[in-house]
Structures are given as structure tokens and as C-alpha cells.
Amino acid sequence: MCDQFVNGSTEAGHPAEKIFLKDKKINYCTGCGTCIDRGKKCSQKDDMAEVLDKMVDADVIVMATPVYFYTMCGQMKTLIDRTCSRYTEITNKDFYFIVTAADDSKPAMERTLEEFRGFINCLDGANEKGIVYGTGAWNMGDIKGKPAMKNAYEMGKQV
Numbered sequence: 262m263c264d265q266f267v268n269g270s271t272e273a274g275h276p277a278e279k280i281f282l283k284d285k286k287i288n289y290c291t292g293c294g295t296c297i298d299r300g301k302k303c304s305q306k307d308d309m310a311e312v313l314d315k316m317v318d319a320d321v322i323v324m325a326t327p328v329y330f331y332t333m334c335g336q337m338k339t340l341i342d343r344t345c346s347r348y349t350e351i352t353n354k355d356f357y358f359i360v361t362a363a364d365d366s367k368p369a370m371e372r373t374l375e376e377f378r379g380f381i382n383c384l385d386g387a388n389e390k391g392i393v394y395g396t397g398a399w400n401m402g403d404i405k406g407k408p409a410m411k412n413a414y415e416m417g418k419q420v
């Protein structure tokens with residue numbers, strides 16, 4: 262679904278990059294206060310600095326997560342927490358959300374979406390622009406051929 266979004270966006274003349282959190286080393290925020298209380302850069306040396314640079318530079322950010330126990334996955338929450346040192350610079354962005362779940366019910370995805378909204382409500386000038394629901398996807402590949410794939414492509418095109 263993320264690849265479909267990227268294809269749509271790129272075809273519409275808006276190149277996009279997919280960052281797969283599984284491939285990144287991003288430690289938990291420890292709440293040490295280095296950034297918030299002392300105004301210094303995050304002391305952790307991992308891949309988050311590079312991801313944050315991209316989030317600050319992007320015009321549009323797509324947050325995508327599988328639904329795990331009716332919440333977002335741990336990797337995504339860890340990423341959000343680690344924006345702590347620079348979230349005030351993630352301003353005036355358009356946001357899209359992509360969620361996948363085994364469940365067929367869109368309302369059952371609402372808590373996960375609210376978690377994303379909790380994050381973007383902390384950002385100045387953030388706009389929620391669209392949601393792609395990848396429901397009924399339990400195993401890898403289940404989503405192929407479902408309308409959600411086309412929806413992701415079309416939403417990418419609208420960027």
C-alpha cells in the first residue's frame with residue numbers, strides 16, 4: 262500500500278521516499294530531558310537523526326502502521342516519541358494515514374487513527390488530508406487485489 266501511494270505521488274510529479282522503520286535502528290526516547298529541558302540535540306546516536314531531517318524537510322508525511330492490539334505498532338510509536346527533540350520544526354505538513362488490520366471493520370481502526378491525531382495535534386500547521394484503510398489483511402499479500410491498493414495509489418496521486 263505504501264508503494265502504491267509512492268507510485269501515485271511520483272506519477273503526479275511529487276517524488277516520495279518510503280522509510281521502512283523495520284530497517285532502521287531507532288531507540289526509545291528515555292525522557293532524559295537533554296532536548297526539552299536543556300535545549301540540546303538528542304544524545305542518542307542512531308538512525309533517528311536522519312529520519313528527523315527528512316520529516317522536517319518533507320511537504321507531506323504519510324504515517325503507515327499495521328494495527329497491533331487495536332493500537333499502532335511499537336516501531337511507529339517509538340518514532341513518534343523520538344521526534345521530541347525537533348517536533349516544533351515539523352510544521353505546515355500535510356499528513357496521510359495508512360492502516361492495515363486483519364479486522365474488516367473501519368470503525369475498529371479509529372483508536373489507531375486517534376493515536377496518529379494525538380501526534381499531529383502537537384505540530385503547528387499540520388493538516389490531516391486522507392486515510393487509507395487496509396482492512397481484512399491478516400497475512401502478507403492478503404491486501405493485494407483489494408480496493409485499498411487502488412485507494413492508496415489514488416491518494417498518492419492527489420498529493
Ligand SMILES: Cc1cc2nc3c(=O)[nH]c(=O)nc-3n(C[C@H](O)[C@H](O)[C@H](O)COP(=O)(O)O)c2cc1C
Nearest residue numbers: 327328329330331332361362363364398399400401
Ligand atoms: C502482534 C500483532 C497484533 C495484532 N493485532 C491486531 C488487532 O488488534 N486487530 C487486527 O485487526 N489485526 C491485528 N493484527 C493483524 C495485523 O494488523 C495484520 O497482520 C497487519 O495489518 C498486516 O500488515 P503488514 O503485512 O503490513 O504487517 C495483529 C498482528 C500482530 C502480529
